[in-house]
Amino acid sequence: TDPPACAKSAILCNTNADVDKINGTILNMLDNGQPTATLMSQTQLAKEQGNPAAWLLSEDHLENISRPNVPPHKLQLKVGAMCFVTRNVSRENRLMNGTKIQITKIVGHYQIEAINLLTNQVELFNRITFQFNYNGALVNRLQFPLRLCYAMTKNKCQG
Secondary structure, eight states: OOHHHHHTSOEEESSHHHHHHHHHHHHHHOOSSOOOEEEEOEEEEOSOOOOGGGGGOOHHHHHTOOOTTSOOSEEEEOTTOEEEEOSOOBTTTTBOTTOEEEEEEEETTTEEEEEETTTOOEEEEEOEEEEEEETTEEEEEEEOSEEEOSEEEHHHHHO
16 A cells, blocks of 8 residues: 555565556555556557458557557556666666656656666656557557566566
8 A cells, every 4th residue: 555665675576467457556556646548559560461360450459458578558657656667778877677767747648758777867768669469460559668667477577
């Protein structure tokens, strides 16, 4: 029930669904007077498709696809929230997969300002393209490379 204390530890879960549920609950408990921002991705089929059935996938269906290494279509964040970076963004700034950050500002739907907790430097994050395979179809998702880090799967904590 204490979000700052939750930032110093992690809750281990078996499934990503449990992780999302706990992270959402803790995000809602952050009472800093800031609204929760819902940042929507742009999710679409890649241009080059070898699978003839790929055109059957609707936009709504593509947006509901969840993958462990891909941020969700609806990324909910709040100023003060603790996240980890899900991709290697910058080696020189020590923004690697798994680096913890704290959100300081959400600039519209296109940029996030955060403090890198390793270096105490302010960093800017833009949306990047994540590409993944879904039933033989190649899907592109343009989203911020961030996930809430209050809970994680047992597999993620081993990495």
